[in-house]
Amino acid sequence: MLGYTFLAICVASWVSALIDPAPVLPKFGKPLDNLTVSVGREATFTCIVEDLGLYKVAWLRVDTQTILTIASHVITKNHRIAVTHSGHRTWSLHIRDTRETDRGWYMCQVNTDPMSSNTGFLDVVVPPDILDYPTSTDMVVREGSNVTLRCAATGTPTPSVTWRREDGNPIIEFSTQEATSTEGPELEIVRVSRRHMGPYLCIASNGVPPTVSKRIVLIVHFPPKVWVGKQLEGVYEGQTVTLACRSEAFPRPITYWTRPTNEIIINDDNFKIASSSTGYESVIELTIRAVQLQDLGTFKCVAKNALGETEDTIKLNRIAAPSTTHRPNARRESKKSWISEFNQEKKAAATKGSSMGNGIDNGDGDEELTDFDSATSSSTTSRHLLVLGMATIITILGGRFPT
Numbered sequence: 001m002l003g004y005t006f007l008a009i010c011v012a013s014w015v016s017a018l019i020d021p022a023p024v025l026p027k028f029g030k031p032l033d034n035l036t037v038s039v040g041r042e043a044t045f046t047c048i049v050e051d052l053g054l055y056k057v058a059w060l061r062v063d064t065q066t067i068l069t070i071a072s073h074v075i076t077k078n079h080r081i082a083v084t085h086s087g088h089r090t091w092s093l094h095i096r097d098t099r100e101t102d103r104g105w106y107m108c109q110v111n112t113d114p115m116s117s118n119t120g121f122l123d124v125v126v127p128p129d130i131l132d133y134p135t136s137t138d139m140v141v142r143e144g145s146n147v148t149l150r151c152a153a154t155g156t157p158t159p160s161v162t163w164r165r166e167d168g169n170p171i172i173e174f175s176t177q178e179a180t181s182t183e184g185p186e187l188e189i190v191r192v193s194r195r196h197m198g199p200y201l202c203i204a205s206n207g208v209p210p211t212v213s214k215r216i217v218l219i220v221h222f223p224p225k226v227w228v229g230k231q232l233e234g235v236y237e238g239q240t241v242t243l244a245c246r247s248e249a250f251p252r253p254i255t256y257w258t259r260p261t262n263e264i265i266i267n268d269d270n271f272k273i274a275s276s277s278t279g280y281e282s283v284i285e286l287t288i289r290a291v292q293l294q295d296l297g298t299f300k301c302v303a304k305n306a307l308g309e310t311e312d313t314i315k316l317n318r319i320a321a322p323s324t325t326h327r328p329n330a331r332r333e334s335k336k337s338w339i340s341e342f343n344q345e346k347k348a349a350a351t352k353g354s355s356m357g358n359g360i361d362n363g364d365g366d367e368e369l370t371d372f373d374s375a376t377s378s379s380t381t382s383r384h385l386l387v388l389g390m391a392t393i394i395t396i397l398g399g400r401f402p403t
């Protein structure tokens with residue numbers, strides 16, 4: 001220890017002040033504990049000396065070569081330092097409101113000749129903190145660009161930084177590598193995709209509570225894409241048809257269906273529009289109740305946002321009605337029952353998951369379908385039955401099945 005010579009000189013003055021020390025030399029009861037405290041807390045070193053007699057106990061700071069206390073007197077001008085004792089045996093040095101600069105070696109010294117001492121280390125740890133700058137704030141990026149999220153953490157010891165997604169999904173760094181978390185102050189996402197959109201958490205920890213985190217939302221902008229599923233669908237007069245259009249876009253797009261006449265379809269007695277969206281995905285469903293000849297033609301689903309506009313189409317063409325099931329125009333029936341059927345259908349669809357295909361109710365007239373589309377239509381039907389539930393189909397078709 002560099003300071004020992006200096007310390008020896010410092011204590012020389014009070015060594016000489018002693019009057020007739022007792023013949024039994026003092027000895028230390030046990031080594032000083034090393035201490036670890038969080039910044040701001042109090043640190044207390046305790047020195048146990050057996051047979052102190054007329055000798056005195058001093059506390060010193062080794063690194064700065066300073067005498068802090070002698071016996072029960074505080075020598076340093078540092079007001080955060082105090083000394084207490086219990087009889088002559090137990091001597092405690094108190095360092096209140098610890099600062100990082102208090103970190104270092106402390107010595108309990110007895111003024112024997114030569115002096116005897118014990119040292120202990122004080123470690124002052126600092127819980128992690130995340131700096132506002134240069135930590136990233138919420139970001140808006142174009143799909144396909146590279147993005148780096150930054151998290152600047154401080155603390156002692158140096159904190160480690162972990163990134164995860166708030167929703168628990170994997171952090172996709174590279175297409176081949178998936179992990180739910182990644183370490184390091186920077187999270188680089190190469191060729192960002194829509195799947196990267198959402199809140200991220202940067203978590204800083206260094207073993208000193210509390211662990212802290214910051215939430216950074218990554219917004220990925222991209223132009224719309226829409227899918228109707230099929231290009232052609234055969235329907236018979238009087239049939240109720242649901243066309244589903246799925247879209248992906250962010251910012252959320254405006255989506256709508258247009259009739260063959262290019263008019264935008266709005267809800268009325270015969271046409272129902274229902275839309276729902278989650279994140280960047282949305283579905284807009286068009287239900288045409290009791291299709292009439294003048295309804296047939298090409299329907300268009302359009303989605304647009306600030307980055308672009310796109311459309312997909314489906315053509316409804318006429319097929320023969322199932323022979324046994326021809327019935328009068330259902331549009332004359334009450335609007336009320338239509339609405340309740342529609343709601344029932346929505347509820348059933350919601351509980352069974354969403355079908356992205358075209359929900360076409362072809363009924364039971366498979367043998368009547370001569371259109372090339374019949375094979376796919378019947379498979380669509382069975383899927384649709386699963387989605388909507390048998391009861392709803394029977395209701396929509398006007399009780400053609402025995403119940």
Ligand SMILES: *[C@@H]1O[C@H](CO)[C@@H](O)[C@H](O)[C@H]1NC(C)=O
Nearest residue numbers: 031032033034035119120121
């Ligand atoms: C305190 O730490 C020092 C060095 O790290 C070590 O030599 C000493 O044994 C420690 N003291 C106690 C009481 O653990």
Ligand SMILES: *[C@@H]1O[C@H](CO)[C@@H](O)[C@H](O)[C@H]1NC(C)=O
Nearest residue numbers: 144145146147189190191192
């Ligand atoms: C994104 O990073 C990849 C890999 O580092 C690089 O090849 C590509 O050019 C970068 N793209 C842009 C738009 O900077």
